[in-house]
Amino acid sequence: MLDLPSSTPVIVAARRTPIAAIGHRLAQLNLTGLTSPVLRAVCEDAEGLVAATDGIRDVVLGNCMGPGGNPARLAALAAGLGTQVPGGTVDRQCGSGLAAILDAAAPIRAGDPGLRLAGGAESPSTAPARSFEGVPYARAAFAPEGFSDPDMPQAAEDLAAADGITRQRQDSYAMQSHRRAADALTAGRLRSELVPLGGLKADEGIGRRPEVIPRLRPLVDGGTVTAGNSTRINDGAAAVLLAPASATQARMVPGLALRSQAIMGCDPALPGLGAAPALQRALAELGADVGDLAAVEIVEAFAAQTLAVLDRLGIAEDDPRVCAEGGALALGHPWGASGAVAVVRLFSRLVRSGAPAGTLGAAAVSVGGGLGIAAVVEVVR
Template sequence: MSSDPVIIAARRTPIGTRGRALADLGVAELAAPVIRAALADGEAALGSPVTVADVLLGNCMGPGGNPGRLAALAAGLGPLVPGGTVDRQCGSGLAAILDAAAAVRAGDGRMRIAGGVESPSTAPVRSQGGVPYDRAPFAPHGFPDPGMTRAAEDLAAHDGIARDRQDAHAARSHARARAARDAGRFDAELVPSAGLAYDDAIGAAEKLLPRLTPLFPAGTLTAGTATRIGDGAAAVLVAPAGTAPGLAIRSAAVIGCDPALPGIGAAPAVQEALSRAGASTADVAAFEIVEAFAAQSLAVLDRLGIADDDPRVCADGGALALGHPWGASGAVAVVRLFSRLVRGDAPAGTLGVAAASVGGGLGVAALLEVVR
């Protein structure tokens, strides 16, 4: 236990719907301010300057050129801080944090900035043979390779998750996020960007949910039960055990699952992370599971034996209300846990889980514990 790295600072931008408030900011411009803010928070907690060994950022659809390195330079960390980029699609931000923690746990006692960034608004148009395409394959020829929206519709049908249950889940996410925003529970974690102070998707589709048309013929998914694609960034400061109060990374898991039903990946990842720590879902005080789609979120909760309206799950709203900046969303989940548990004065020993399902059939999860 004593060797477990600890997250001692955590910040994020508001999430801006693609093409709106943050549309003119590239990945480096989005990530640099949150890197600086997380570093400043860490230095304030320690009362001394921090030397950063590396910056690891998750990213899915950026311009290439190593966004982690670009952001490290843009944040003013200097040319000696290398920077790297992790791609596990929607789990990239969380995976980057786990990679940074692994380096610290292996004996390198220097601190690291880790997180994720995504700017769908500025992502380049990709092409193959001169023909533009929307996304790269999640799986090679011969394997199922549904887009995530199609996969969520298939999962809803596979699990028998009805339209009204999905609508209720999305409405609950918006209501919780609106209450959190109005109560100021997001304020300490946010770094306002380009004039945007809060996540701009909160409440956007809430009143329209019952009237929205399904995205597929005879289907159950709608634009209101699918998250809005967003621009945003999140970063945490990962330090050796005992450095300062925060969230210790007790265990983690990255798993594979059926690429035809990628939305379930978070469930076995959470189960594996809990098993490695000798814990159960009943021991966890706070879950932050990336809500890419209402059906996908509900399928994960069903497999974990957790009720739809469990107040431990995305208590201040999830990605259905906040938005989904693909490569950053897993890191946003960790920032949210930091606010709920560390900033929220949860006692030492309180457990939280961050998790994401990933296109292509993956799941990423981490079990974190409050240390004081």
């Protein structure tokens, strides 16, 4: 085991649902139905550690389009964790899942010895319609009056234009994501992280024919962003179990130590850029750089946005470290869950795969309204 401070948060188990398109295979499950089986699975994966401690202290979940009512508390109760286990829900839009994990880690870092469950969930299929004074609206504002507040496809289009990111480059990146995910599915590398639900045992988006992507029409007239180089609207959930290093080291439990993190703002007009400065700050606080990372998971909401982030980080778009088994363009993007899905993917790529102690990885998300969230993790064994 690495010699970590005893209060270092360590992710010791990580699971997620398969991801399905809105109205498809998981449409019959609400947020509680999506999340509670994942919470149970994570606890079962670490049942020895849970039994050896005083159990779960809290559940923190990210969600941005649900019905309210504190979905984390509902999921904790439905998972059978007991009435004594509280819950709290975080909204940082599509960064909510990663933000929830970082929020859950804070008490551990401050010296609390208890275990915590954290992650995110989104069910657009069951989300309530929104209205104000009887007038429906699709989403809340991401920025106040006086600031640019583009819809996400337009924001991706604006970023592609600002950076000169061509349609060909976006399509090529999207096809790469699909091919990597298909290869991972065929090789069985995704299976161990999944909790099958609703008869669905694999991510619904995998298997789409990437060769059709260059034939699709732009979403904006004269633009470069298409349905093929953008992610879909999806249902899904993901969760992890965090424990202090004092508990994991005493029992030789492998996992991912949370070594550094950052949450930053950026121009709301170009929200897709947020992941870049957030990851740069998280790395700088650790005294590391992108060359030290063995695995990177960036939430691929749009190919244009992901490419813009990679360009600023100085990472090649075909770098095998980045979304090596496909990202959100192929797997799907269940908004409030996606940041947690990225962490589950890191857990599989580094811990389940047997990467040596000391190996570094990172997860990063760009968020509507102009935010970036990032975390750097290190393998412990």
